[in-house]
Amino acid sequence: MKRILIVGGVAGGASAAARARRLSETAEIVMFERGEFVSFANCGLPYHIGGDIQDRSALLLQTPQSFKRRFNVDVRVFHDVIDIDKVGKTLLVRNLLTGEERRESYDQLLLSPGAAPIRPPFPGIDSPGVHTLRNIADMDRILAALHRDDPHHVTVVGGGFIGLEMMEALHQHKRDVTLLELSDQVMAPVDREMANMLHARIREEGIDLRLRTGLASIEILDGQPEQTVSTGLRLILSDGTRLDTGLLILAIGVKPETRLAAQAGLELGPRGGIKVDASMCTSDPFIYAVGDAVEETDFVTGESVLIPLAGPANRQGRIAADNMLGRSETYKKTQGTAICKLFDLAVASTGLNEKRLLQLGLPFEKAYVHPGSHAGYYPGAHPVSLKLLFAPDGKIYGAQAIGKDGVDKRIDVLAVAQRAGLTVFDLQDLELTYAPPFGSAKDVINMAGFVASNHLKGDTLLCHTAEVQACHPHQQVLDVRNGPELDQLGRIPGALHIPLDELRGRLNELPREKELLISCQMGLRGHVACRLLSQHGFKVKNLSGGFKTWQMAVMA
Amino acid sequence: MKRILIVGGVAGGASAAARARRLSETAEIVMFERGEFVSFANCGLPYHIGGDIQDRSALLLQTPQSFKRRFNVDVRVFHDVIDIDKVGKTLLVRNLLTGEERRESYDQLLLSPGAAPIRPPFPGIDSPGVHTLRNIADMDRILAALHRDDPHHVTVVGGGFIGLEMMEALHQHKRDVTLLELSDQVMAPVDREMANMLHARIREEGIDLRLRTGLASIEILDGQPEQTVSTGLRLILSDGTRLDTGLLILAIGVKPETRLAAQAGLELGPRGGIKVDASMCTSDPFIYAVGDAVEETDFVTGESVLIPLAGPANRQGRIAADNMLGRSETYKKTQGTAICKLFDLAVASTGLNEKRLLQLGLPFEKAYVHPGSHAGYYPGAHPVSLKLLFAPDGKIYGAQAIGKDGVDKRIDVLAVAQRAGLTVFDLQDLELTYAPPFGSAKDVINMAGFVASNHLKGDTLLCHTAEVQACHPHQQVLDVRNGPELDQLGRIPGALHIPLDELRGRLNELPREKELLISCQMGLRGHVACRLLSQHGFKVKNLSGGFKTWQMAVMA
Structure with a gap:
């Protein structure tokens, strides 16, 4: 009888446990989870904080009991795995409730420890009121703090998925929210000009978004005379300004939990995650690893990347289970497909x-x-x-x-x-x-x-905002929108203006010696203008996405 | 200077005209349209009737004037093309307003005449109050009739896209609606068990849906004593019953308009549409054809099919223009991808x-x-x-x-x-x-x-409703849902019942000699049960989609 041990009971681990049982009724499957809960909906945590998901129990998809009943998996919560003996094929496991430690032997081991929120060593990082969000306990603590301290101002650090979701959740609690982001944009997976649309939307909600601004240190406010919130924290920001706040959410990223793996001498990858092959096997043939702790292969470049997303974690868990039980399945690389709701x-x-x-x-x-x-x-x-x-x-x-x-x-x-x-x-x-x-x-x-x-195909060459902004003397921007649009929506400085439908009759107004950079509102009329003008011997390019894209790109 | 004539000014024709101009400023492009409007949103007609699209002018995407201004296309509305002289490369065109007829010469000709609603030769088919819906004029007539006659009961014949959209539009006018459909289901592109969900939804709205029921003849009601509507029609249905109604919409399908093409000796295909090759060229090298009038190639089977949809028509128009102007583009076959809103x-x-x-x-x-x-x-x-x-x-x-x-x-x-x-x-x-x-x-x-x-892969073989319904003596249906679900949602007659989570402990209750057909609610627990039981030596299949699919399939 094969004994499979699984470290970590959320997305990847729970998927693997269920799949392993579907493949083998005889294997002994034990899943260790450091926390109280397994298979909880970690992607739902911000939405429960924000009140969209009212019922906390909706997040608890499985319990140790339900896992046992349905999948005959022995789930041990509050059990921390503290050491792997690769040679002896055992784990050292500590029961966090009793302190008892035990050796557990395995035929195959799956590591699904996840990734931990990054907590940089800022002065004051361990102050009460400083939160990260990874699990149900974190969520409960944040909700309790909101209830207990009733802060009128809260601060979120980091404009990634969790940062934006927490910003919105706290905004829904009708708190004043400051969002700090060290780079020049939120939502790193998209480019700056796209993110600018998000910046505008965030500010439209009255949120104090501060780009290029990080956190330098944290002080506890304790009845000092200059404090502006009743209880709370004083943040010193990277630009030297001070910000008093009642609650701080750190959401500046996660790092793979590799302590166990590294300690056991498993190979890590160039990005600091556990290295696995396409079968999700680590450098030890009896140890597999999945989820946010492992390095994946980028679909386009083939590079090693860290992509802490639920979809890949679930699929990897399934594939690891397949391979642990004698099948031969491969994980097909990661594109990093992702989405975030923002209002x-x-x-x-x-x-x-x-x-x-x-x-x-x-x-x-x-x-x-x-x-x-x-x-x-x-x-x-x-x-x-x-x-x-x-x-x-x-x-x-x-x-x-x-x-x-x-x-x-x-x-x-x-x-x-x-x-x-x-x-x-x-x-x-x-x-x-x-x-x-x-x-x-x-x-x-x-x-x-x-x-x-x-x-x-060269039918209509595109140009972009950078080229329009740098507009060389041999170039001329031509706006082909209608007059009222320019008045209402704005215009590109220095642009000539001839509406598309008048263009054929006004070709003589155009400088023949210059390259024309055509702009309309969205890019469609610009394309028609480009085709028209190029057939009349003009050298043209179309501003892709028109004035709307230009505006996104030049936004502060 | 190349002279391109286009017959038909809606989806395919208008797309071709605009594309042709984008490719050539010098071509003379003339577009003939029999009706009053070009490039109108024919897919929007039912939604204006239903009131979702309030503003009629929103449907008029282009006018002859706007087409002239933007694309320098000579658009002649109310012009009916009545003959093609392939040898002389001319069209005979009648001005429907003046009755004048003229010969127009072409270098290349594009036919985009569309498809006409089928009007079978029922007795009474030409009665006032009998409508089809193809264009703005039809839409206006239907709205005028609703306004003038204020019928409390209306009838739609045909449960395809237009029939369903018109059914919903008239329902939104708070009329009693009967929908007649000769076959055993609406929405022919999906299968019967899927359509059953639609039937249930239609009836839930209080609509009188009559399947397997067609129209045999139509009589005008004119103050006869037994009439049940103030003014209107008496329908004799295929089952012999009579139905008095105030307004009749015929939406039983469309047939390609091939009169011109056939008369000119252009080759037709096996389904009665104009035959074209992948470049959208007909059997005459100077004549192209696109849209609802042509036969397309089915993406999967390679057969000739008639697929009157807007997406293909638009793409074909673009490709035909490319090829008329010396490019070499091919249409990549039709999958028939389609969607319909139903409430x-x-x-x-x-x-x-x-x-x-x-x-x-x-x-x-x-x-x-x-x-x-x-x-x-x-x-x-x-x-x-x-x-x-x-x-x-x-x-x-x-x-x-x-x-x-x-x-x-x-x-x-x-x-x-x-x-x-x-x-x-x-x-x-x-x-x-x-x-x-x-x-x-x-x-x-x-x-x-x-x-x-x-x-x-043989991991969990599927079975379907037909097999469950025919359940052979060597088979046994096993329902693995929980007790309350069976009570609330219903059960499959003759099924054994053991909840999934009790299955491991109750294997001895199962007949080892029989093949077990497993059912749960959606198919997921059935899969888990199948995996479990097959590993314990049982022969099993999973009812795909579970009780929910079974219920859809057995619905009346």
């Missing part, structure tokens, strides 16, 4: 972003479109702002989208297209569901395919 | 359905899943009922889905997967956007991939 917006991405492509020095092109989520004549359509990154041969590198509706759908379609090896040319031909309430006869994705293909 | 439900499909696979005699397998549209612990999730059809080697044949949320997204993903040649095994690995408001760590699509793959 009424969604922001999603898959694959590589522009920042990463620049770092890698890969030649790439990009296109922006802003079509409606469904037919404009049917009520309730909202623009989907989509950025597509691709290679000169049409290979899809990645995509990002922001909007109120249909963002998940478009990134899903592009994630599948990327995984299947489709090119931007293929996007033109995708046949997607269309009826006026759901889409358009030419969907957002088809439009992105048209724009990218037109560029690569 | 708060969406129903969508792509590829082949089971009925068609049976007709074709292709070996196929099927799987049903009903997961939530997003994480169950986040509010607002609704089940997505998805049926996946696939070949024994895993090739995707088609998919159908019904639900209140996220149906478009899942069918889009499967349409891309099918087009890209992915298999059901690949669906397991798709990395889709996940956060609790948008999806699940194991998305609907991943779940469908798991179920299909488990079946093909």
Whole structure:
């Protein structure tokens, strides 16, 4: 009888335990979890804090008892695994309630320890009122602090997924919220100009978003005369300013829990996670590892990456169980497909972003479109702002989208297209569901395919904000929108203006010796203008995504 | 200077005209439209009738004037093309306002005449009060009739896209609505058991849905003593019953408008549409044709099919223009991806359905899943009922889905997967956007991939309602749901009942000599039970989609 031990009872570990039992009724399966709960909905924690998920028990998907009943898995909560003896194939396990320590032997071991919130050694980091959010206990502590201290001001550090979700949750509690982000943008998976839409939306809610601002140190306020909150913390920020706050959430990232693995001499990867092969096996053939603690292979570049997301963790758990029980399954690399709700917006991405492509020095092109989520004549359509990154041969590198509706759908379609090896040319031909309430006869994705293909085929070359901003003396920006649009929506400094529908009759007003950078509102009329002008002998480029993208890019 | 004439100014024709101009500033482009309007939103017509789209002018996407201004296209509305002289390369065109006829010469001709609503020669078919819906004028007539006659009862014949949309539109006018459908289901692209969910939803709204019931003849009611509506029609139905109604919408399908093409000796295809090659060229090298009038090639089977949908028409128009202007583009076949809103439900499909696979005699397998549209612990999730059809080697044949949320997204993903040649095994690995408001760590699509793959790999063989209903003496249905679920939701007659979590302890109650057909509510617990029992030596199959699918299939 095979004995399988599993360290960690959330996404990857619980998936593996259930799958292992489905493959073997005879294996002995024991799952150790340091905390009180297994298989809880960690992605739901911010939403319970914010009140969207009212019922705390909805987050507790399984209990040790239910796991035992259904899967005959021996679940030991409050059990901390403190050592692995690879040679003897045993674990040293401490019962956190009794302090008792025991050796447990295994035939195969699965590590799913997850990743821990980063707590940098700021002065004052261990003050009461400083929170991170990883599990049910953390969530309970934050809710208790909100209830007990009733802070009118709270601070979130870090503008990633958890930081933004916590910002929104605390805003829903009607607290004044400051969000600190050390870099120049929130939501690192998307590029800066896309994130600018998020910055505007965050500030529109009255949240005090401070970019390029980190935390330097934390002091406990204790009835000092200058304090502006009743009880709480004084934060010293990276720019030297002080910020008094009643509650601090640290959400600046996570780091893989590799202590056990490293101590046991398992190989770690270049990014500091546990190294595994495609079968999810570590450098020890009897030890597998999955989830946020392991390094994955980037789908596009083949590099080792840390991508702490639930989808990959679940799939890896299943695959590890398969392989522990004699099958031969491989994990198919990670695109990093992800999405985040931000008030009424969604922001999603898959694959590589522009920042990463620049770092890698890969030649790439990009296109922006802003079509409606469904037919404009049917009520309730909202623009989907989509950025597509691709290679000169049409290979899809990645995509990002922001909007109120249909963002998940478009990134899903592009994630599948990327995984299947489709090119931007293929996007033109995708046949997607269309009826006026759901889409358009030419969907957002088809439009992105048209724009990218037109560029690569040389039919309408694209330019971008940087080129417009740097506008060389041999170039001239031409805005082809209608007059009222310019007045209402704004204009690009220095642009000539001729509405598209008057263009054929006013060609003589255009400088023949210059390259024209054409701008409209979204990029569509600019394309028509480019085609028209290029056939009349002008040298032209179309500002991709038009004035709307320009505005996103130049936003403070 | 090349002269391009276009017959028909809606989806395909208008797309072609705009694209042709983008490719050539010098071509003379003339577009003839028999009706008053070009480039109107024909997919929006039912929604204006129903009141969702309040502003009629929102449907008029372009005017002859706007087309002239922007694209320098000479648009002639109220012009009917009555003859093609292939040899002389001319058209005979009649001005419907003046009666004047003129010959117009072309270098290249594009036919985009569309498809006309079928009006079978029922007695009384030409009575006032009998409507079809194809264009703005039809829409105006229906709205005028509703306003003028104020019928309290209206009848729609045909349960396809337009029939269902008109049924809902008239229901929104608070009329009593009867929907007649000659076959045993509405929405032919999906299979019967899926359509049964729609039937239930239609009846829930109080609509008088009559399946297997057609129209035999129509009489005008004119103050006869037995009439039950003030003014109107008496319908004689196929079952001999009479139905008095104030307004009749005929939506029993469309047939390609091929009169012009046939008269000119252009080749027609086996389904009665204009035959074109992949470049959209007809049997005459100077004549192209696109849209609802042409036969397309089915993506899966390669057969000629008639698929009157907006997406293909628009893409074909673009491709025809490319080829008329010297490019070499091909249309990439049609999957028939489509969606329809039905009250708060969406129903969508792509590829082949089971009925068609049976007709074709292709070996196929099927799987049903009903997961939530997003994480169950986040509010607002609704089940997505998805049926996946696939070949024994895993090739995707088609998919159908019904639900209140996220149906478009899942069918889009499967349409891309099918087009890209992915298999059901690949669906397991798709990395889709996940956060609790948008999806699940194991998305609907991943779940469908798991179920299909488990079946093909022999891990958990699926069975379906037909086998459960025919339950042979050597078989036994075993329901593994909990007791209260059976009481609340119903049970399969003759089923044994042991809850999943008690199964390991009660194996001795099961007949070892029989094959067990396992049922739970959705199919997930059934899978766990199958894995458990098969390892204990039982022969088992899992009822795919569980009791929920069974119930859909056996519904009247």
